[in-house]
Amino acid sequence: MKPNAKDAIVKAAISLFNSNGYSGTSIRDIASLAKVNTAAIAYHFHNKPGLLEYCFMHFFEQYISKIEEAFASIDRGAKECLKRIVADLIHYQSENIHLTSFVYREMSMDSQIVREIMSTYLLKEKYYFQNIFERGFEWNEFRPHSIPYLIIQLKSLLMMPYMNTQYMREVLYIFPNEPFFEQKYLKDINLWIDKTLCSDLPIKKGAALK
Structure with a gap:
């Protein structure tokens, strides 16, 4: 062999x-x-379905591990934790753009493997994001919002450039696999976190260590 x-x-x-x-x-x-x-x-x-399943698992195992690693620092603050997750995920997706684009396109299909991924990896992702938002509300770092709608917005920001790479290149002349894109886009997502999520209220004493 x-x-x-x-x-x-x-x-x-x-x-x-x-x-x-x-x-x-x-x-x-x-x-x-x-x-x-x-x-x-x-x-x-x-067989081919087995290969497809491996590709999904390969992608989401690494994806979730990056969220878990960053979430371990949640006591430093919800905003800092979320920004680290976003940076790690954007970098991972840009480095693995072909796998990322394929996985996201296939995730739009209704299939057994997609339902399995949703019931495992994507529920884990939701758990971590929900915890971060809840801590941010509790510590007065984030303004109160509907958590499901915050997750929709965050997921859209994380996924869109990799789901629509052809549109990005042919219409916007932006290349999601280039370091410049990663740096610029990360600044824009951080601006969304700072301006849309974050509150001007002082953080509760003892709630988070900055």
Whole structure:
């Protein structure tokens, strides 16, 4: 078996899924691009749905771990914690733009794997975001808002550039995989946090350590 065959298969699958769509990509297409035989794909992933599931899991395992790592510093303040999460997620998505774009497009479909992802990883994400917003309200860092609608706004800011990469490039002439985009966009999201979320009220003593 070819050394690093698994990595080559995943890389080829992400590229083809992203350009041709999941349904428009065959196992033979993936094997050809990865320079392996179809038996190698069967060995590592069983079949195309197994490969799709691996891509989802690979993306969301890392995505959630970045949220969890940042959330560990919540006692420093809700705003600081949220800004770190946003920075880490934007960087991760920009570095993995093809995988990110493909996953987000597939997440719009109603399928068993998407429902499983929602019932595990996306509920975890909601848990952390909800906790951050609740702490921010409690500590007077954030103005009171409806948490579900805050999550909608935050998720839209995090996802839009990677869901619509063609629009970003062809219409706006913005390239989400470039460092300049990451730096500029992060400033804009931080402005949303500062101006839309944050309160001018003093933080309660002992509520958060700045």
